[in-house]
Amino acid sequence: MSSRRSARLSEASPNVKQAPNPVKDMPPPPKVANISKKRKNPPKTEIPDVAPSTPKRKKATKPIPPMTPTPSAIGLMTVPYSSGDIDDSTPPPLNRLAVPNGTNAPLVTPETHRLIANKPVDQVSPSKKASIKSTTGTLLGEALAHLVKVEPRLKPVIEQHHCHVFSPEGLAEEIDPFRSLVSGIISQQVSGAAAKSIKAKFVALFNKDVPDPAEHSFPTPSQVCGSTIEVLRTAGLSQRKAEYVHGLAEKFHSNELTTEMLFEASYEEVLEELIKVRGLGKWSVEMFACFGLKRMDVFSTGDLGVQRGMAALMGRDVGKLKSKGGKWKYMSEQEMEEIAEKFRPYRSVFMWYCWRVEEVDVSTME
Template identity: 55%
Template structure:
């Protein structure tokens, strides 16, 4: 009996001991809200470390505002973009033909103040040359300017005006006025259309639109809809369409090539000018520069810069100068020794050099201002400081 009682008392004591241990076991720490970390002050961190509970009630975390991802910056346009944009204007008329061996450059009389490119008549494909051809066996007369030596003569003149032109001339070959460049046939209608197409779009986009534009006049069999000429310009490979073909199209049809409403209207209006004879390759070859400017500026879609680039790169006139071209202005400022990086942030159209100063400097290089302008696009690629 005593033994049983003793066992019961031992069991009770053991149970009481266990309950005591459980009662004094520390409770798990309360979860700490995950809010924005606050700067610790005085003894608050010590109290939090001991108790596991912040001294002040932390407000419920708010959803942080999402930051807009910064848009990747587009590559900055080149400082002198004009030559790239004008390349389409100066493309020879054989752009969409089957590749053929390049013919040897034909030596012709040249004129710094006139048209030096052989022009392809847009409707008849007749070649219009202002300068008479010279037999290869004939040596040029003393002082005679030809397509074979006009670039050399121009560069000699530029260096004689300003010695700083010498490293530019030695570093860069101006191909557009070389014997090879002056032998390339130019379709003036195609050249001017290319200028309109390339307005406010990249060079790659302009080429794609131009190719689709030519494709509008090529049938499913690859024939260019009767645009096949005796000189091989048709050849079923998409020669640029005749003005009469474009003038007969609706604006809506022209827009399917990717042209905007206005550009389609401009191209069609230009085609009407050529189809009616108001504009012609013969006129562009023979007329004085101020007449060419007047006639072309009257065409919707052709502004001063477009006409100047056409006269330079298309007609290969060697005494054209574009005062409104920012690349030329920047190049001229660097040419005379100004820090163009500091002038970049300056506002206004004439931030690198004034119009009157550009005119005054460029006039010294006449009658080869086109060549001088071309080299001004190359100034920042060449070290001319040694001659300053």
């Protein structure tokens, strides 16, 4: 037995002496050299090379001018001036007295819906009829004749485009100035679809007992004053716009702004009073005076559409005009005013046709 045990020990002893080294016999790890090489020169499949994948920006051959508020914002602001936004019907045109330097739209008081308008010609005493120079039936024709006389190049544009805004039908549209100005505030800096949706929700806030939206009536200033900013915001108005609308309602409710003033005051007085209202800038007031109040002698030098149309009318290549000092100017304000001066007292009509010169779409104004 001892010999067998010795034999077994002798066979086992070499295995003990030559026991496998677990570290030595393990599969070789990935070579560090290869990893470092990959880090130094990474394949594109593992670590994408960002630089080649980003194409270099090509310099624009022609600078692109900023979007003019004409026609998009103009369209949004002028649509409510037509009486069709709350399913109203425009009355047939009456031949009323017209004043080129005054308000020619029949205005409706926001609270009582009382109509304020110039007298129809047939109600003027016979002794005063001889002194009547303009009526709503003749005003546009007189303006167009003056424009063509001053600038014959306008004749083909006038022949191609009918200016409905100042036509007898356009001058018959009854305007609620509060509704028009609120609609203009709602339409600022949003798309047409968004403005329409927000306005419908705003009107619905004050017509909860009327299930048919077609029968909704626009809220009065006192109704808006009786609401809160938080409630107005549920219609989709921003905090600032809700404050603007509420503030405008307070102006009308306190008689700080009145329909009578907007109808009778001079353009300078209207501009001065409305610019005091938060949310109404100079351009907004100019567009309201022109397309809401139907004043015939309004002119906006800050509108890029008007600038471009005037430059094209003067025979300039507007495609070559560039931004100067970071601000786009097709024409200087001084030059625009000098050119427009000869179109008095019909500069509103001249401005309308300046948009048409370059085929700027102002069909929404009609």
